[in-house]
Amino acid sequence: MLIITRISRILSNFQNLVALFAGACIIVSLIGILSLPLVFEGNQLYPKSQLDPASGLYPYNRGGVPFGTTEVICQYPENSPYAGYVTTYLTPLSLYLAENTLYLGTTIVAHPGGIIDEILYNTRGADTVVETSILFTAFAIASYLYRRREGE
Amino acid sequence: MLDIGGDNLFVLEFGDILHYYTPYTATLFLVALIFTGLVIASRPEKQVDIAFGGDAYYAKETTLSEMRFRRFMAIACGLATMGAMGSGDLFNFTLFASLVGIANIGIVAAVKSRHVLDAAYEYGIVAMVATLPLFGGAALILATTGTLSIPALAAGGFAVPLVGKAFLALGVIGEGMAPFYAAKAEMFRAPGAPYVIMCSLSSLLIFLRVVEIVITI
Secondary structure, eight states: OHHHHHHHHHHOOGGHHHHHHHHHHHHHHHHHHOOOOOOOOSSSOOOOOOOOTTTTTTTTTTOEEEESOOOOOOGGGGOTOOOOBHHHHHOOOHHHHHHSSSOOGGOOOSSTTHHHHHOBBBBHHHHHHHHHHHHHHHHHHHHHHHGGGGOO | OOSSOSSSSSSEETTEEEEEEEHHHHHHHHHHHHHHHHHOOOOOOOOOEEEEEEEEEEOOOOHHHHHHHHHHHHHHHHHHHHHHBOOOOOEEEHHHHHHHHHHHHHHTTTOOOOHHHHHHHHHHHHHHHHHHHHHHHHHHHOOOOOOBBBBHHSSOOOOHHHHHHHHHHHHHHHHHHOOHHHHHHHHHHHOOOHHHHHHHHHHHHHHHHHHHHHOOO
């Protein structure tokens, strides 16, 4: 049998798919380990220097004044003239959790309003929109599959 | 910088996140846009199986609610593909790619057919695991260069690690199953033509886009 026939026979069976992908991941990871050390660039555009473990919003607390201007490095300063680290727009429940517990940062998607209370850099707003869309798409699939039984 | 996309035709700015359209990405964007329009406008196919050598045949019915859900998922997949085509930010691109992956699963999740769901399950495992190399690649590039903007990385002056690019490509391959269509071919046997083809088209487009990104940065 030709080798290409044999390979295509293995590829055509979707049961082998996970093993194939895992193998590819292992090979690329090995190449990655062999190419170490990778040098960490100290001059980060989004530094994590203001972490405060005592804050209820840890590790998402960015500080800054809502609607105010805070000095911040950004890639395209001309696009965000009012840029700044901003922790803002908490719903009353989230505000209560943030003020009274230390866990809001880790339960950001686990309580009502948490998803839209995403706390991020002012300059990276589109990220928040797409992340939320991923979650809502997943919820839409799950709820459709769950409720489909009712129609039968 | 190896410029394969051509000059910028149009740049859309969301703070630090740019969406830029070169002749290459604009073409891909238009393909996704046209196909999304087709998905919205067209009605699903009705598969008919004929028993060979006789007069018997049976038609596969797609219920209205299933059709509507799959159309919704196909449109979501088209929007995610359009977003991934223009995105000028690595992290944003990875988000759009994973949205394409999850919408692909949604398109076939509504089908009540055993072999289709078997294939979708295998594909779903790969799509879930693929987020690790996908976001890992973007994180590696951010850590070693300090920026995520594709135009800034393309302008030069950064040593983008090869393994970061490899992880990025591997992640997109896993999300879209781009070169290996084994599970997808099985998924296409689901009735409802324009929607299942969206799975294939979106993964082809995000694969073409990640090739451009990997060569450019």
